[in-house]
Amino acid sequence: MNRRAAAFILGLALALLAGGALWWWLQGRDSGGSEGGPAAIDAKPAPVPFELWVPDGIGLRVERRELQVTSAPKDRIRRIAETLLAPRPDGVRLFPEGVALAGIQLSKEGTAYVNLVWDGHEDPPPSGSTEELQRVYSLVNSITTNVPEARRVALLWNGLQRTTFAGHLDTSRPLVPLASLRTR
Amino acid sequence: MKDRRFLGLLALVSLLLPVLVTAQAQRAEPPSVPVAPRQPTVLLDGAVLPAPVTLAPTGPLFGLAALVNNLGGTLEADEAGESFTLTIEGKDVVIGVGSAIITVGDNIVSLSQPPTRGEGTLLVPLDFLQKTYGDLAGFAFEWRPGVQQLIISRRAAREIPVLLDVVHLQGMTTVVLQFPEAPRYQVLRQPGQVDVQMMGDRLAPPPAPPVVTDPLVQGVTISPEQVRIQLAAGAQASSYVLENPFRIVFDVHLPAQAPAPVAPGPAAPEQAPGVRTIVLDPGHGGSESGAIGPSGVQEKELTLTIARELEGRLESHLGVRVVLTRNEDATLPLDARTAIANQNKADLFISLHLNSSLGAGAHGAETYFLSAEASDANAARMAEAENTPEPALPEGTAGLEAQDLELILWDLAQTHHLLESQRFAAMIQGELNQTLQLRDRGVKQAPFRVLNGAAMPAVLVEVGFISNPDEEKKLQDAAYRAELVGSLTRAIGRYKALVENRPEPPQAGQPAQPAQPAPAQPSPGPAGATRPPQPRSPGRR
Numbered sequence: 044m045n046r047r048a049a050a051f052i053l054g055l056a057l058a059l060l061a062g063g064a065l066w067w068w069l070q071g072r073d074s075g076g077s078e079g080g081p082a083a084i085d086a087k088p089a090p091v092p093f094e095l096w097v098p099d100g101i102g103l104r105v106e107r108r109e110l111q112v113t114s115a116p117k118d119r120i121r122r123i124a125e126t127l128l129a130p131r132p133d134g135v136r137l138f139p140e141g142v143a144l145a146g147i148q149l150s151k152e153g154t155a156y157v158n159l160v161w162d163g164h165e166d167p168p169p170s171g172s173t174e175e176l177q178r179v180y181s182l183v184n185s186i187t188t189n190v191p192e193a194r195r196v197a198l199l200w201n202g203l204q205r206t207t208f209a210g211h212l213d214t215s216r217p218l219v220p221l222a223s224l225r226t227r
Numbered sequence: 228m229k230d231r232r233f234l235g236l237l238a239l240v241s242l243l244l245p246v247l248v249t250a251q252a253q254r255a256e257p258p259s260v261p262v263a264p265r266q267p268t269v270l271l272d273g274a275v276l277p278a279p280v281t282l283a284p285t286g287p288l289f290g291l292a293a294l295v296n297n298l299g300g301t302l303e304a305d306e307a308g309e310s311f312t313l314t315i316e317g318k319d320v321v322i323g324v325g326s327a328i329i330t331v332g333d334n335i336v337s338l339s340q341p342p343t344r345g346e347g348t349l350l351v352p353l354d355f356l357q358k359t360y361g362d363l364a365g366f367a368f369e370w371r372p373g374v375q376q377l378i379i380s381r382r383a384a385r386e387i388p389v390l391l392d393v394v395h396l397q398g399m400t401t402v403v404l405q406f407p408e409a410p411r412y413q414v415l416r417q418p419g420q421v422d423v424q425m426m427g428d429r430l431a432p433p434p435a436p437p438v439v440t441d442p443l444v445q446g447v448t449i450s451p452e453q454v455r456i457q458l459a460a461g462a463q464a465s466s467y468v469l470e471n472p473f474r475i476v477f478d479v480h481l482p483a484q485a486p487a488p489v490a491p492g493p494a495a496p497e498q499a500p501g502v503r504t505i506v507l508d509p510g511h512g513g514s515e516s517g518a519i520g521p522s523g524v525q526e527k528e529l530t531l532t533i534a535r536e537l538e539g540r541l542e543s544h545l546g547v548r549v550v551l552t553r554n555e556d557a558t559l560p561l562d563a564r565t566a567i568a569n570q571n572k573a574d575l576f577i578s579l580h581l582n583s584s585l586g587a588g589a590h591g592a593e594t595y596f597l598s599a600e601a602s603d604a605n606a607a608r609m610a611e612a613e614n615t616p617e618p619a620l621p622e623g624t625a626g627l628e629a630q631d632l633e634l635i636l637w638d639l640a641q642t643h644h645l646l647e648s649q650r651f652a653a654m655i656q657g658e659l660n661q662t663l664q665l666r667d668r669g670v671k672q673a674p675f676r677v678l679n680g681a682a683m684p685a686v687l688v689e690v691g692f693i694s695n696p697d698e699e700k701k702l703q704d705a706a707y708r709a710e711l712v713g714s715l716t717r718a719i720g721r722y723k724a725l726v727e728n729r730p731e732p733p734q735a736g737q738p739a740q741p742a743q744p745a746p747a748q749p750s751p752g753p754a755g756a757t758r759p760p761q762p763r764s765p766g767r768r
Contacts, residue, residue, distance in 0.1 A: 100588060101586065173583065174694070207676050212674060223671065225330050
């Protein structure tokens with residue numbers, strides 16, 4: 044083996060070492076970033092346990108569910124709302140079939156705006172007060188207890204903040220969670 | 228030769244490098260010294276408690292039942308054993324097995340890890356104990372991982388100075404108790420007085436005893452154990468809390484239609500408190516059907532039928548004037564309903580509804596009064612809007628800020644009647660349970676729009692679940708409705724007698740009883756309810 048071959052092998056080894064070090068540094072920066080402040084958001088969804096408030100006959104009960112989410116608060120709110128709107132394994136739906144999530148917004152002051160739509164229906168579904176409480180506070184309690192950035196929730200229907208959803212609750216303003224609905 | 232040496236050195240480094248790296252990694256690990264495993268223990272004031280401790284990877288868990296036996300309180304499980312209610316110092320803590328969220332009174336609290344089952348009991352994490360027994364009963368908890376011991380001690384009583392301020396303005400007296408830090412306390416109400424009782428803390432009273440000259444507050448006494456506010460005859464006190472600095476504020480006023488006494492002496496007969504006009508609000512109507520029963524019966528039809536039947540009964544039995552917010556199948560905005568009550572100077576507002584639930588089998592009656600959370604959130608949003616630009620709303624969104632200012636005024640009006648609304652709601656609920664043998668679903672609070680603007684005691688009654696086939700059928704039966712109307716009439720009669728200071732007519736199936744003591748303090752709103760930084764004008768304090 045001549046000197047040139049030896050230099051080549053040494054250069055290759057150094058290049059591999061440098062490449063490895065660079066890869067290691069980038070990995071470390073990624074994982075550190077996800078723990079940082081709001082500017083650093085992990086765009087990769089990962090399974091995260093959530094405590095969802097789901098209807099339980101006479102109120103709401105808390106159910107642990109694992110959802111694939113990024114660290115972005117808006118993404119978490121969206122996934123929570125989508126999960127609650129989907130039919131449950133026992134067939135119970137929070138809202139009638141066709142009610143869908145049209146948009147999420149989160150203000151700097153901590154108000155989450157959840158916009159629901161229902162094709163072909165101008166008004167939300169009619170209901171009694173318990174049903175309205177279950178619908179509205181399933182979303183409000185689930186979002187505010189799982190996403191610290193959302194301290195209150197404003198529910199919109201077809202983009203409008205309505206006086207009430209079903210003739211009882213005051214939904215014209217952002218709502219804070221209602222603990223007393225938890226079943227015991 | 229040189230090449231060979233160079234290559235040899237390279238090979239040596241390549242071989243040694245992994246060995247060096249491994250050795251370095253091993254140095255970072257703690258030395259494995261054999262240590263005899265310790266038995267985790269729980270100590271209360273130095274004595275060992277027989278409470279099981281489980282060392283989970285996420286932290287230690289402690290057997291709750293044994294701790295309840297030693298620290299006080301009661302622990303009850305539901306039928307399925309999935310939900311537990313721990314009661315400490317009169318506050319309920321609701322625990323779900325496997326859920327990291329608990330409710331402590333009106334607060335929702337997140338735990339570091341969920342309570343779980345193990346060792347034949349319910350196991351809870353350290354922060355559960357700190358947020359329940361620590362905050363409610365004044366215990367301190369310290370986990371020492373080195374010796375695997377939970378040290379429980381009773382916190383030393385703090386001595387907290389209190390400042391008193393009493394201001395009377397426009398027929399209402401505001402009593403403010405100001406503290407440099409939040410004390411642990413409970414508010415106890417009895418006829419004619421309100422006590423702020425310390426729980427584990429002591430008060431440092433002001434050097435001179437307070438002298439109060441006020442038409443609605445006869446006196447305030449401060450001792451290390453409590454503050455006692457003596458109310459004038461017939462006066463009521465509602466309370467709320469302000470932060471920074473911590474203040475407990477009592478608004479003392481006379482019930483609706485009873486003007487504040489400006490001078491000692493008997494009130495004129497026409498000014499005496501009473502129930503003369505009642506507004507009944509048949510829920511929904513017109514394009515708003517309300518809940519729909521399995522057989523297609525609409526809530527708006529039955530609420531109107533019940534309201535008409537109740538109207539006749541109230542007029543004939545109690546001799547009161549009754550106004551219906553609607554007497555036909557017409558759409559009526561929620562705010563217009565309370566406006567009718569206010570315009571008619573009603574003494575009571577009763578919104579009649581039929582219930583529905585997302586779960587099967589729900590049945591029974593419920594009576595609601597307003598949760599002040601609604602007004603708090605509204606006022607907070609207004610305050611927020613003054614200081615910050617409007618947040619970007621989703622496309623197509625329109626706000627309703629134009630209505631907010633007037634709503635705040637109406638919201639404050641109902642806030643002054645919360646205690647009376649709660650008392651009235653309890654009477655209605657009691658009669659419904661007694662007469663109809665319904666499942667007691669209790670008196671509840673919620674931010675219901677139709678109660679917001681009522682300037683008098685106001686309740687929303689859900690007389691049954693129209694979503695339940697059995698109750699839907701019963702509610703269509705005139706005989707059943709007659710019983711229902713009878714029980715509502717009795718409840719209104721009892722409340723009327725109470726307000727008019729007469730002996731109450733007997734409850735269904737019971738002998739006549741003396742006037743009820745004042746109910747427990749209504750909750751101003753759920754946990755995290757956003758409160759205005761200063762809901763009263765600065766000139767009032």
